[in-house]
Amino acid sequence: VDFDELEDFFSRQRAIRAYDLSRAVDDATIERLLRAATFAPNGGNRQMWRFLVIRDAGLKAGLAKIYEEQALIYTGGRPLQNTTSWREVPVLVAFLSEKGGGGPSIFPAVQNFLLAAHALGLGSVLTTLWKAREPEVRAILDVPEEIEMHAILPLGWPDRRYGRSKRRPVAEVTYRDRFGAAW
Amino acid sequence: VDFDELEDFFSRQRAIRAYDLSRAVDDATIERLLRAATFAPNGGNRQMWRFLVIRDAGLKAGLAKIYEEQALIYTGGRPLQNTTSWREVPVLVAFLSEKGGGGPSIFPAVQNFLLAAHALGLGSVLTTLWKAREPEVRAILDVPEEIEMHAILPLGWPDRRYGRSKRRPVAEVTYRDRFGAAW
Numbered sequence: 001v002d003f004d005e006l007e008d009f010f011s012r013q014r015a016i017r018a019y020d021l022s023r024a025v026d027d028a029t030i031e032r033l034l035r036a037a038t039f040a041p042n043g044g045n046r047q048m049w050r051f052l053v054i055r056d057a058g059l060k061a062g063l064a065k066i067y068e069e070q071a072l073i074y075t076g077g078r079p080l081q082n083t084t085s086w087r088e089v090p091v092l093v094a095f096l097s098e099k100g101g102g103g104p105s106i107f108p109a110v111q112n113f114l115l116a117a118h119a120l121g122l123g124s125v126l127t128t129l130w131k132a133r134e135p136e137v138r139a140i141l142d143v144p145e146e147i148e149m150h151a152i153l154p155l156g157w158p159d160r161r162y163g164r165s166k167r168r169p170v171a172e173v174t175y176r177d178r179f180g181a182a183w
Numbered sequence: 184v185d186f187d188e189l190e191d192f193f194s195r196q197r198a199i200r201a202y203d204l205s206r207a208v209d210d211a212t213i214e215r216l217l218r219a220a221t222f223a224p225n226g227g228n229r230q231m232w233r234f235l236v237i238r239d240a241g242l243k244a245g246l247a248k249i250y251e252e253q254a255l256i257y258t259g260g261r262p263l264q265n266t267t268s269w270r271e272v273p274v275l276v277a278f279l280s281e282k283g284g285g286g287p288s289i290f291p292a293v294q295n296f297l298l299a300a301h302a303l304g305l306g307s308v309l310t311t312l313w314k315a316r317e318p319e320v321r322a323i324l325d326v327p328e329e330i331e332m333h334a335i336l337p338l339g340w341p342d343r344r345y346g347r348s349k350r351r352p353v354a355e356v357t358y359r360d361r362f363g364a365a366w
Binding site: 035166 | 235279363
């Protein structure tokens, strides 16, 4: 992969919260994204990640209720704009791991999954709003105590085209040798 | 970016611990990698990540001592094989964040950095062995209490060519709707 092409691709990865619900996401597509996710770095190649693909309407509704209640707390009561409910998203994908085996982090695998989705034109968004209600989420999904829960991602086709991300210049967030020393 | 090309690229991202020390890594290259890192998802685009690029020989030696002592504990006393000491690596890059602003995780940015390095033919490895000695690491790098430390990555040109990653089939680590239910 050419570096400039990759950087341009990275810059067009956006948080997609609204989906075109006329288009489904099939299992084969999800399996391709998960395959891409598993090539991420992980501690000692123990591959302790576990994935949970959620399509069941009752489960999605239960998770949506929790997510939306937490979102209202986060926004101070304003309803979410331009956001497809988890009730309606084609699929939710949860990232879990066997306890103690997560290695440095499961989030490199999450990022591979998001980038792979982006390469296919799919959209998703990384959120941890549900984390404050983790016991209820575990109960809904039958996740046992010894399994760690890290992320739940909605997945679907974006409602529209999105532009590039805007980011601060690197020099403003980078230091040389010691924290606080100018880059 | 074509999906199949991206998947192949992901599958060739390896943990590189041994470097060709005859080749330097210049500041402009590091800045390109950090730019790519900043396009990762982050909470509310607050961009609370901070990067620390460490070239000072004394600082690298201090971090190397800690890392190597922890590695010996991890291996049960066997010296590390095929691993360039942090004393000698061209550069170490630390990923930090302003407290409370890290959003879901800084590791998507770490993964962008690693993928960008891979695209240029550079190598790195994600390790958290130093975490058990974080207070000493903070003292060496002047990292204040209100800043969170997440990762320290060595960066250099790989000592040789590496093959693909080997991973378990997705179906072995994926469940449907409820944890434990076959995919």
